[in-house]
Amino acid sequence: MKNKSKVKTLTLQDRSDTSFYQFNPVFGFWGKPDIERDVSFEQRRDEVIRVSHNAEGNRDSPFDRSCGKKTILCVGGSHTWGGGVEQHLRYTDRLSERSGLDVINLGHCSLGFDQVCLTLLEKSSFYSPNIVIVEQYPWAIHRVLNTFVNGYVKPHFFLDSQQKLKLQKVPWLARFKIFRAMIGAFHSYRKEFREFQAGINLKEGYDPACDPIFLYWKSSYYDYLYKLVDSILGVMRDFCLQRGIKLLFALGVVGQRLGPQSGSALVDYDLPRNRLIHLLEKNQIRFVDMTNKMLLEHSEKAPVIFFDGHINAKGHDIFSQVLFDKLNDLGWLTT
Amino acid sequence: MKHSLFRELFRFALSKKNFSQKLVYLFKAIIFAPLLYKGTKRMSQGEKAEAMSSQVGDDIYPLF
Numbered sequence: 001m002k003n004k005s006k007v008k009t010l011t012l013q014d015r016s017d018t019s020f021y022q023f024n025p026v027f028g029f030w031g032k033p034d035i036e037r038d039v040s041f042e043q044r045r046d047e048v049i050r051v052s053h054n055a056e057g058n059r060d061s062p063f064d065r066s067c068g069k070k071t072i073l074c075v076g077g078s079h080t081w082g083g084g085v086e087q088h089l090r091y092t093d094r095l096s097e098r099s100g101l102d103v104i105n106l107g108h109c110s111l112g113f114d115q116v117c118l119t120l121l122e123k124s125s126f127y128s129p130n131i132v133i134v135e136q137y138p139w140a141i142h143r144v145l146n147t148f149v150n151g152y153v154k155p156h157f158f159l160d161s162q163q164k165l166k167l168q169k170v171p172w173l174a175r176f177k178i179f180r181a182m183i184g185a186f187h188s189y190r191k192e193f194r195e196f197q198a199g200i201n202l203k204e205g206y207d208p209a210c211d212p213i214f215l216y217w218k219s220s221y222y223d224y225l226y227k228l229v230d231s232i233l234g235v236m237r238d239f240c241l242q243r244g245i246k247l248l249f250a251l252g253v254v255g256q257r258l259g260p261q262s263g264s265a266l267v268d269y270d271l272p273r274n275r276l277i278h279l280l281e282k283n284q285i286r287f288v289d290m291t292n293k294m295l296l297e298h299s300e301k302a303p304v305i306f307f308d309g310h311i312n313a314k315g316h317d318i319f320s321q322v323l324f325d326k327l328n329d330l331g332w333l334t335t
Numbered sequence: 336m337k338h339s340l341f342r343e344l345f346r347f348a349l350s351k352k353n354f355s356q357k358l359v360y361l362f363k364a365i366i367f368a369p370l371l372y373k374g375t376k377r378m379s380q381g382e383k384a385e386a387m388s389s390q391v392g393d394d395i396y397p398l399f
Contacts, residue, residue, distance in 0.1 A: 186370060189363050193371070196347045204352065 020053060020109070021150070023180070026122055027115050028154040028170050031057035031108055043084035043306035051087070059087060060105040063127070069102040070333075073127050075116050076135030079252055080107025082316075084306050089313040091135075094320035099333055107135065110150055112143030114157050117232050118167075121239060131332055132245050133323065134236070137252040137309075138273040142213050144228055148187040153180055157228055165231040195221075209256060209267075216266045226275050233283045246332050249280055249287035250323060253294040255309025288326040293318055340375055344368055 019037065024030035036052040054062050059081050074080055074092045082090040082105075096103035104127055106119055116134055124132070143149070147156050153174040160166050173179040195202060198221040200212045212218040240247040256262075256269040268274075273291065280287045297318050298304045304315035311319060327333050341364075348360035 185363075186367055189367050190371065190374075193344070193347055196350065197343065 020051070020059075021152070022057075023152060023175055025170055025172075025175065026155065027111075027118055028174075029108075029150070029152040031059065033057040041084040043308060043310060043312075049084075049086055058104075058106055058108075060092075063104065064102075069100075070131075071127060071129045072096075072099075072101055072103045072131045072133060073124065073129035074103060074105050074107065074133045074135060075111075075119050076107045076133075076250075077111045077116075077137060077140055078107070078109040079137055079311055080105060080135045081109050082107065083109060083310045085311075085313050085316060089316055091311075091316040091319035091323065094317055095323055098320060098324045099327070101333070104129070110143070112146060112149070112154060112156075113141055113229060114144050114232060115154065117157075117236050118155060120236055124239075124243065124245065129245060131248065131327070132240060133248050133250055135250045135252065136276065137254070138276050139211065139213060139254050139256075139309075141229060141272055141276060142222070142225065144232070145225055146191065148184040148191075151177075151180060151184065153183050153187065157232055159224075159228060159231065163227075163231075165228075165235065209259070209262065211256075213272050214256070214262070214267050214269050216268060216271070219271065222275075226279065229276070230279050230282065233279055233285060237283050237285050246330075247285055248323075248326065248330075248332075249285060250319070251276065251287060251289045251291070252311065252319075253291045253305070255305055257291065258295065258298050258303070258305060286330065288322055290319060290322055293322050337372060340372055341368060344371070 020031055020035060021029045022032045031053045033053055033055050036050070038048045039051045040046075040048050051059060054060050056063060072095070074095075080090070080092065087093060090105065092103045092105040092107075095101075106123065108115075111119075113136065116136075120132060120134075144157070147154050147168075153170055155170050156168050158166055158168060171179075171183060174183055192203065195212075198218065200218060200221065202212070213222060236247065239245075251273060254269050254273060262269060270291075273289070277287065277289065294304050294315065297314070302314060303312065304318060305311050324333075344364035345361075348357055348364050351357045351360050
């Protein structure tokens with residue numbers, strides 16, 4: 001690690017923290033390469049965890065192309081990156097132990113589903129995976145509508161007048177912080193204005209238990225989002241088919257699902273998950289849903305998630321076991 | 336179209352809780368209204384919501 005001398009303890013304020021991230025012209029942001037820090041995560045304030053990125057900017061061991069083993073590429077958000085947990089306890093590392101295969105972790109905090117798709121398109125030739133696992137926290141699917149995240153302008157997809165999927169790349173000016181801030185101010189305002197028109201207010205008095213993505217009477221606002229996700233799924237499926245890559249989606253359990261019940265039939269914590277499952281089935285993409293297993297293993301004394309919904313070490317272990325079983329059932333570990 | 340957008344932006348600013356926020360959002364409305372109007376005009380010509388951005392996107396399939 002080049003920056004070993006710079007090791008210091010940070011307190012990560014989770015999503016808003018960008019200590020491990022930098023501008024990237026393709027993905028909007030990506031992990032800083034060769035960085036190593038002692039981190040006190042918000043989820044475990046009393047403990048210090050060593051976090052390091054490899055030369056490619058991923059929280060993973062150095063990539064070894066010569067190992068010749070079957071390779072599984074895991075792409076996802078902060079759950080995959082391992083927010084709040086030690087590197088060796090993450091589901092990717094546990095899956096590697098269980099299967100004996102090379103499992104590459106391309107998880108990054110706040111990575112949207114659109115960026116996950118771009119990661120697959122742009123990085124798969126470098127890693128040449130046999131299997132790609134896309135970890136998706138169902139609630140986080142709304143990030144497809146966010147064009148500005150943690151101070152970075154994101155590339156994003158949209159549907160044109162013929163309902164064709166188009167990609168809006170990161171503007172060239174976004175490499176400069178001042179322009180990022182200006183572009184971001186507009187994007188944030190536009191998003192907030194659209195939400196206001198739909199009767200959604202995420203800025204004042206936000207309650208995660210009543211997030212609009214769970215509300216039936218707001219679901220029409222998200223119709224466009226799911227249409228977009230449908231098209232993106234089609235791209236990912238076609239891309240993997242063309243290259244003989246096996247694609248598997250892993251759906252995490254929404255944190256609210258493990259807490260008290262919503263108290264209203266019109267507030268459904270399974271709404272984004274069910275809509276996502278419908279789209280995966282429509283696109284004939286294989287998936288594994290962690291919900292039932294997580295609900296079964298979760299208890300107040302031994303939870304599977306942290307207070308903020310991120311999976312803890314126990315959750316990661318279950319995640320890897322369920323994935324391993326699914327891969328075995330599909331026969332993908334041997335063929 | 337133009338008037339209804341401005342009315343909506345004005346309503347949006349006034350929905351903010353305190354006076355300073357209302358002012359900030361009124362200022363933002365003035366700054367961003369032309370960009371939003373351009374997007375709305377395009378939408379009324381048949382393009383969808385996300386095409387509101389002033390730049391034209393790339394086809395995704397040629398990427399692979």
